[in-house]
Amino acid sequence: xxxxxxxxxxxxxxxxxxxxxxxxxxxxxxxxxxxxxxxxxxxxxxxxxxxxxxxxxxxxxxxxxxxxxxxxxxxxxxxxxxxxxxxxxxxxxxxxxxxxxxxxxxxxxxxxxxxxxxxxxxxxxxxxxxxxxxxxxxxxxxxxxxxxxxxxxxxxxxxxxxxxxxxxxxxxxxxxxxxxxxxxxxxxxxxxxxxxxxxxxxxxxxxxxxxxxxxxxxxxxxxxxxxxxxxxxxxxxxxxxxxxxxxxxxxxxxxxxxxxxxxxxxxxxxxxxxxxxxxxxxxxxxxxxxxxxxxxxxxxxxxxxxxxxxxxxxxxxxxxxxxxxxxxxxxxxxxxxxxxxxxxxxxxxxxxxxxxxxxxxxxxxxxxxxxxxxxxxxxxxxxxxxxxxxxxxxxxxxxx
Numbered sequence: 593x594x595x596x597x598x599x600x601x602x603x604x605x606x607x608x609x610x611x612x613x614x615x616x617x618x619x620x621x622x623x624x625x626x627x628x629x630x631x632x633x634x635x636x637x638x639x640x641x642x643x644x645x646x647x648x649x650x651x652x653x654x655x656x657x658x659x660x661x662x663x664x665x666x667x668x669x670x671x672x673x674x675x676x677x678x679x680x681x682x683x684x685x686x687x688x689x690x691x692x693x694x695x696x697x698x699x700x701x702x703x704x705x706x707x708x709x710x711x712x713x714x715x716x717x718x719x720x721x722x723x724x725x726x727x728x729x730x731x732x733x734x735x736x737x738x739x740x741x742x743x744x745x746x747x748x749x750x751x752x753x754x755x756x757x758x759x760x761x762x763x764x765x766x767x768x769x770x771x772x773x774x775x776x777x778x779x780x781x782x783x784x785x786x787x788x789x790x791x792x793x794x795x796x797x798x799x800x801x802x803x804x805x806x807x808x809x810x811x812x813x814x815x816x817x818x819x820x821x822x823x824x825x826x827x828x829x830x831x832x833x834x835x836x837x838x839x840x841x842x843x844x845x846x847x848x849x850x851x852x853x854x855x856x857x858x859x860x861x862x863x864x865x866x867x868x869x870x871x872x873x874x875x876x877x878x879x880x881x882x883x884x885x886x887x888x889x890x891x892x893x894x895x896x897x898x899x900x901x902x903x904x905x906x907x908x909x910x911x912x913x914x915x916x917x918x919x920x921x922x923x924x925x926x927x928x929x930x931x932x933x934x935x936x937x938x939x940x941x942x943x944x945x946x947x948x949x950x951x952x953x954x955x956x957x958x959x960x961x962x963x964x965x966x967x968x969x970x971x972x973x974x975x976x977x978x979x980x981x982x983x984x985x986x987x988x989x990x991x992x
Contacts, residue, residue, distance in 0.1 A: 605636055606667050607636070607637045607639075607666045607668070608637065608639070608668045608670055608975055609640075609641065609663060609666035609670065610624075610638065610671075611623075611641045611670065611671045611672065612641065615859065615860055616860060617860050617863065618673075619672060619860075621698075621782045621891065622672055622696050622760075622762075622780075622782070623670065623672050623696070626780070627640070627971070629964060629965065629968035630968055630971065630972050635968075635969075636972055639665070639666070641659065641662065663682075663686050664686075667691065667692065667979045668693075668694055668978060668979050669686060669691055669692070670694045670696070671683070671694070671695050671752075672695070672696040673695075673752075674693075674753075674755075674756065675745065675749045675751075675752045677748055680752060683755070684985075687755075687757070687983070687984075687985040688985045690983045692757045692758070692978045692979055693755065693757050693758075694756060694757065694759070695752055695753060695756040695760070697753070697761055698762045698766070698782070698888075699884070699887065699888065700883065700887035702714075702746075703884045706730060708809045711731060712731070712736065713742065714742065716739065716742060716743055716746060717731075717739070718731050718732055718733055718737070753770060753774045754773050754774055756774055757776065757981065758776045758777075758974065758977075758978040759774050759777045759778070760777075760779075760971075761779060762780070762782055762889035762910075763781070763887065763888070763889055765886040765909060766887035769883075776978075778974045780970050781889065781962065781967060782891045782962075783962045784891075784895055784958060785864075785964040785965060786955075786959055786963045787965065788864045789864045789868070789895060789899055789958075790868065790898070791900045792865075792868045792871075794869065794871050797871055799831065800828070800873045800874075801831075801834050801873050802834065802874055802876065802937070802940070803834040803835075803870055803874070803896075804833070804834070804835050805836040805837055805875070805892060805895075805896075806837050806838055807857075808838055809884075810838065813878045813879050814843065814878065815843065816928060816933075817876060818840070820930060820933060820934055821843070821844070821847065822847055824941075825847050825848075828941045831851070831941055832851050832852070833847070833851060833852050834870055835852065835853065835854045835855070836855040836870065837855075839852075855870065864895075867895060867896075868899055873941075873944075874901060874902050874903065875896045875901050875902075875904075876903065876904045876905075876933075876937065877896070877905040878906050878928070878933070879906040879908055880906070880928065881906075885909075886909040889910055890911050890913065893911055893922075893954075894914075896954070897954035897955055897958045898954075899955075900951035900952060900954065900955045901951060902921070902922050902923070902940065902946075902947050902950035902951045902953075903923070903954070904922070904923045904933065904936040907926045907927075908928070912924070917957040918953045918960070919953065920949060920950055921950060921957045922950050922953075923940065923950070
């Protein structure tokens, strides 16, 4: 691999080669969507590597040649969730050529809750709970978790952050968590494309549809509001609970199954339309205040807001920043008080005019501050900035 001889110039259009590892929401919001907009606006040149659609990375000469050509072409190599040791070895060689490496994380993998499935990949210690005086091993080394492998993987995750020229992430709390490993962290907020996330002109439905969309990492958040669900449903017989994602059967006891509607996740390309046809009147977004949750993004609120679905939301980071964007754009529960949740949910269920006004204000919040048709420029600024930096690995390269 010959050293690059092209120097940075202020009118140069940055070339970005991005690894789209999955077809998940994570890769869509944090990789595919912003780069599609950069390319559509002809503000930078973009190529993608689609893991799963191509050869298995370096499994064949053809795959290696194709990948090598794109790596040589680019100025910036953008790798979400960088942790693969073979890939990191290759990328170090390209950094010596003057290529800049940008990695990205949208969760704090260093403090995953032991009561989520993700702990099996990120957990560093055994974990037990005491129930009715009896110790229960939730995670036992050699039985349902491999601590040696996890600790090795944690080192690789941190190595990926440390070797990056720049790290992109979602919110200030997560940026601060990463800065001891790599001080060059930039915040690129999750955003939604308002042209894709739009309220649909559906026929009017009967009753009130209250939605919750969430997965495994939100189990504890769901448990916070679960104790009042039955009483709320009993006193609001017009309400149907619409769940998309994790359905925790044990928390729904006593609620008429006919008033619970469950939907599985779908392909990310269809997700905006699937969420729209749920035809929700309002949503609930409970979030307990933990170090892991404070490092999350407000994406669930933004998705609902773009659909003009107002939310009853925990007033904790990162959702606390949403309240002041536009006045009266939702109901936010300070301190996660049960009285607050009870009053907020009842207000949404019983006041249609309030729901309508809050939904409109929520949509305006997204349009003004979190529309991907605008925020792509933040990503472009980050890529252009890192491309202009002198190489840390190839001091012979000059910067004009």
